[in-house]
Amino acid sequence: MTEQPQTHKPTGNEHQAEEQARVLRFPSERLNHDQTQAKAEAEAGAETQVIDGELVDDDRDQAAQVDQAQTEAGSSLIRREKREPVLPGWASSVEEFRETAKWAVSYAGHTLAFHAVRCPVYLARILIRVPQGTLRLLRGFLRWVTDAEGRPVRHAAADRADAAEYLRLSGQRDSRVRGRVYTTVGLGAAALAAFFLGREFLPEIVQYAIVAGALGTVGWLGAPADQPIASRAVEATKVPKLTSNAVEIALAALGISGINQAMGKGGEGIGFPKPISRDGKGWRADVDLPHGVTPGDIMDRREKLASGLRRPLGCVWPEADNGEHAGRLILWVGDQDMRKAKQPAWALRKGVRVDLFQPQPFGTDQRGRWVDLRLMFTSVAIGAIPRMGKTFALRELLLIAALDPRAELHTYDLKGTGDLDPLEKVTHAHGVGDDDEEIEKAISDLRKLRDELRRRAKLIRDLAKQGLAPENKVTPELAGKKSLGLHPIVIGVDECQVWFEHPDHGEEFEAICTDLVKRGPALGIIIMLATQRPDAKSLPTGISANVSTRFCLKVQGQTENDMVLGTSKYKQGVRATTFAWADKGIGYLVGEGSDAQIVRTVAGLDGPASEKVAAYARTLREQAGTLTGHAIGEAPEVDESVSKKDTLLEDILAVVGETEKKVWNERVIARLYELRPEVYGTYRESADLTAALKRHGIRTAQVWGTTDDNKGASRIGITHADIAQEVAERNRREGSG
Numbered sequence: 001m002t003e004q005p006q007t008h009k010p011t012g013n014e015h016q017a018e019e020q021a022r023v024l025r026f027p028s029e030r031l032n033h034d035q036t037q038a039k040a041e042a043e044a045g046a047e048t049q050v051i052d053g054e055l056v057d058d059d060r061d062q063a064a065q066v067d068q069a070q071t072e073a074g075s076s077l078i079r080r081e082k083r084e085p086v087l088p089g090w091a092s093s094v095e096e097f098r099e100t101a102k103w104a105v106s107y108a109g110h111t112l113a114f115h116a117v118r119c120p121v122y123l124a125r126i127l128i129r130v131p132q133g134t135l136r137l138l139r140g141f142l143r144w145v146t147d148a149e150g151r152p153v154r155h156a157a158a159d160r161a162d163a164a165e166y167l168r169l170s171g172q173r174d175s176r177v178r179g180r181v182y183t184t185v186g187l188g189a190a191a192l193a194a195f196f197l198g199r200e201f202l203p204e205i206v207q208y209a210i211v212a213g214a215l216g217t218v219g220w221l222g223a224p225a226d227q228p229i230a231s232r233a234v235e236a237t238k239v240p241k242l243t244s245n246a247v248e249i250a251l252a253a254l255g256i257s258g259i260n261q262a263m264g265k266g267g268e269g270i271g272f273p274k275p276i277s278r279d280g281k282g283w284r285a286d287v288d289l290p291h292g293v294t295p296g297d298i299m300d301r302r303e304k305l306a307s308g309l310r311r312p313l314g315c316v317w318p319e320a321d322n323g324e325h326a327g328r329l330i331l332w333v334g335d336q337d338m339r340k341a342k343q344p345a346w347a348l349r350k351g352v353r354v355d356l357f358q359p360q361p362f363g364t365d366q367r368g369r370w371v372d373l374r375l376m377f378t379s380v381a382i383g384a385i386p387r388m389g390k391t392f393a394l395r396e397l398l399l400i401a402a403l404d405p406r407a408e409l410h411t412y413d414l415k416g417t418g419d420l421d422p423l424e425k426v427t428h429a430h431g432v433g434d435d436d437e438e439i440e441k442a443i444s445d446l447r448k449l450r451d452e453l454r455r456r457a458k459l460i461r462d463l464a465k466q467g468l469a470p471e472n473k474v475t476p477e478l479a480g481k482k483s484l485g486l487h488p489i490v491i492g493v494d495e496c497q498v499w500f501e502h503p504d505h506g507e508e509f510e511a512i513c514t515d516l517v518k519r520g521p522a523l524g525i526i527i528m529l530a531t532q533r534p535d536a537k538s539l540p541t542g543i544s545a546n547v548s549t550r551f552c553l554k555v556q557g558q559t560e561n562d563m564v565l566g567t568s569k570y571k572q573g574v575r576a577t578t579f580a581w582a583d584k585g586i587g588y589l590v591g592e593g594s595d596a597q598i599v600r601t602v603a604g605l606d607g608p609a610s611e612k613v614a615a616y617a618r619t620l621r622e623q624a625g626t627l628t629g630h631a632i633g634e635a636p637e638v639d640e641s642v643s644k645k646d647t648l649l650e651d652i653l654a655v656v657g658e659t660e661k662k663v664w665n666e667r668v669i670a671r672l673y674e675l676r677p678e679v680y681g682t683y684r685e686s687a688d689l690t691a692a693l694k695r696h697g698i699r700t701a702q703v704w705g706t707t708d709d710n711k712g713a714s715r716i717g718i719t720h721a722d723i724a725q726e727v728a729e730r731n732r733r734e735g736s737g
């Protein structure tokens with residue numbers, strides 16, 4: 001804690017003195033004072049208000065506050081303003097610039113090739129049209145020499161019998177024709193001279209070029225207007241411009257009473273705070289909705305909006321503008337349907353060594369720009385209704401992880417269809433399906449991961465004391481030191497609800513995964529869970545509340561939406577319910593502290609394409625010597641206590657006599673360990689026994705007991721009668737079964 005500045009309360013006299021001699025500060029001084037105050041407030045605020053959360057770029061925040069204070073405290077001429085970027089989006093994004101340049105080159109190449117192939121046809125067309133062109137040329141020339149354009153006026157004068165006018169016009173015509181005849185004779189003589197000189201002195205190639213040019217011109221003159229010599233290489237498919245009128249018509253068609261009233265007679269209308277403009281490959285309209293109407297209302301009716309705009313659904317993307325007021329809508333209308341638009345090439349498709357500490361390309365936004373995601377220090381939840389691209393998204397993330405040869409993968413495909421099998425060649429632990437053997441393998445693996453989590457936590461604490469882990473988390477340097485064993489561990493689980501709903505191990509899976517989600521990211525363990533049924537059972541609240549990266553493809557309702565994307569996201573207008581059935585691979589991504597954005601995962605990353613990336617990842621691992629476990633055919637060690645019959649209740653009855661009515665958990669655990677250390681060695685805390693008993697339907701509670709030094713205390717414990725009753729009932733059931 002830093003010391004709070006001491007405040008000095010003025011006495012009565014001091015007050016008076018202050019009143020009489022008020023010191024007026026010069027503006028600059030006032031500024032400094034205000035800045036200091038703003039800084040002090042920022043510091044105090046940071047210290048007193050942040051309860052939970054990540055401190056990001058504190059300096060920048062403060063600088064922004066000080067900047068603002070400066071703007072507000074300075075000259076009255078200084079206005080609050082929002083500056084538009086100097087360069088348009090396409091020019092400031094390397095990716096977009098590259099795309100545009102690529103398009104321009106391919107456009108030019110196509111046009112060139114198209115015309116080159118048709119050259120003989122063009123030549124034939126020219127030759128055919130030369131006579132017609134020559135006739136046109138001669139006709140035009142004669143009309144010019146004979147001043148044909150004045151003929152109708154002269155005829156009119158003759159018809160009116162206006163002799164004076166006729167004579168004036170005829171005189172003018174004669175002198176004009178005379179001048180033009182002289183010019184023609186002069187030019188003809190010059191042309192003849194040029195012809196003979198050219199024949200004599202110009203190289204042959206130039207002579208041919210001149211003849212070809214002359215023929216081309218005459219042929220071009222001979223072509224009818226509707227049949228040009230050259231065919232069109234590119235048909236421009238023009239997308240209609242988005243106009244304010246079109247937006248108004250579409251909004252009015254949504255059946256929202258607030259909009260209808262505003263558009264009616266005497267209504268406030270719909271506001272457009274900025275002109276509708278091009279933004280990426282589409283149009284962007286910023287709209288001020290009528291009072292009381294929110295972007296969420298519009299997003300709920302996306303399909304109707306698309307109909308009103310006469311555009312395909314995949315082109316129409318209404319969004320809330322969280323930086324502005326709650327009635328500001330950003331309507332982005334793409335030139336092409338997002339799901340059909342060609343995605344720029346994924347940089348990792350051919351295999352590249354990646355660093356998980358750096359952001360990696362995950363998907364593209366509506367404008368076709370890559371959206372990066374940093375996997376390190378996150379845990380991920382992916383949710384959607386079936387067949388929307390959840391497994392593709394998870395597999396893509398696992399492939400990214402595989403391309404960092406340091407990362408140890410644990411892949412679980414609980415649906416059992418082999419979607420994650422392309423990763424077999426690189427993964428350390430691999431599970432497919434939900435049969436008992438697989439579940440036993442998985443729980444053993446997770447127990448080891450929990451132990452690893454604890455080992456890492458202790459190690460990081462020790463390293464922090466030595467000043468080697470300044471933020472008490474794994475750094476790239478620490479991850480790179482093999483001897484420390486702090487390499488990234490990435491666990492991917494598809495259809496994770498199978499684990500959490502398991503009748504015997506469900507709670508243990510949940511407890512370990514919750515621990516991994518909460519503590520794993522700082523310790524270099526990343527867990528990614530995908531589910532097609534995002535409810536409290538399949539994505540327990542301890543997990544859904546703590547994951548830091550969320551990707552939600554189409555879901556059916558608000559609950560599922562908020563379960564994956566976070567509380568209140570639906571209310572804030574982040575609605576994965578608005579996606580259409582055909583929006584495969586398109587979802588809302590909420591990354592580390594960033595605003596939700598619509599992202600389409602890498603298209604076409606199917607099984608064979610994934611195999612190729614995984615093959616490259618294997619080569620990287622072979623070079624780095626990091627292939628372990630399943631990838632090199634090692635069979636996983638299964639924790640024997642998992643497959644053995646669970647005799648916990650019988651064992652408790654063996655160590656707790658009938659005379660002991662209630663016993664603290666910690667004492668029961670100590671006795672169980674003495675009885676069978678190989679089975680109960682994993683019970684470390686009272687909560688472990690509580691969790692294990694819960695699976696048998698037995699609850700623990702506060703019970704009274706005495707400590708070793710004979711002091712009475714209330715702690716969590718078991719009741720002998722509960723255990724005995726459950727064992728008796730179980731025996732009866734088994735007997736009757």
Ligand SMILES: Nc1ncnc2c1ncn2[C@@H]1O[C@H](COP(=O)(O)OP(=O)(O)OP(=O)(O)O)[C@@H](O)[C@H]1O
Nearest residue numbers: 386387388389390391392532584585600601602603
């Ligand atoms: N980015 C994408 N672009 C286009 N199509 C995609 C994209 N991602 C996935 N798909 C398509 O979506 C379909 C479903 O994908 P996937 O198997 O991942 O869905 P799922 O949600 O895991 O389904 P299930 O619930 O049955 O496991 C696939 O046929 C795939 O081709």
